[in-house]
Amino acid sequence: MARLRIERTACPRPALVLTDTPRPDCPDCGGDGGTAYDHGDPETGEYAGTEWESCTCWNQQRCWVLLPLPRRRWRPRRHPDPWAANGYSDEPPF
Numbered sequence: 871m872a873r874l875r876i877e878r879t880a881c882p883r884p885a886l887v888l889t890d891t892p893r894p895d896c897p898d899c900g901g902d903g904g905t906a907y908d909h910g911d912p913e914t915g916e917y918a919g920t921e922w923e924s925c926t927c928w929n930q931q932r933c934w935v936l937l938p939l940p941r942r943r944w945r946p947r948r949h950p951d952p953w954a955a956n957g958y959s960d961e962p963p964f
């Protein structure tokens with residue numbers, strides 16, 4: 871049973887999406903969602919990059935848009951921000 875996670879994405883457009891997540895107790899990936907393979911150049915033997923193979927315990931492509939977000943700044947209204955009066959904001963830049 872895969873777990874679902876709410877994430878904010880900017881692609882293809884800003885939105886809150888529900889995404890599939892790796893199984894935390896997956897015997898193949900251990901919850902990482904995949905395995906990274908370092909591979910070298912067959913001729914020189916030098917490091918040639920890392921390949922990421924997604925695990926089958928989750929589907930990276932699977933997501934459901936919950937709430938499209940406006941392209942301009944999005945301010946969650948969870949609670950009043952006591953620091954707002956001081957000009958302080960912990961809002962991440964977009």
Ligand SMILES: [Zn+2]
Pocket residue numbers: 892893896897898899900901903904925926927928
């Ligand atoms: Zn897995």
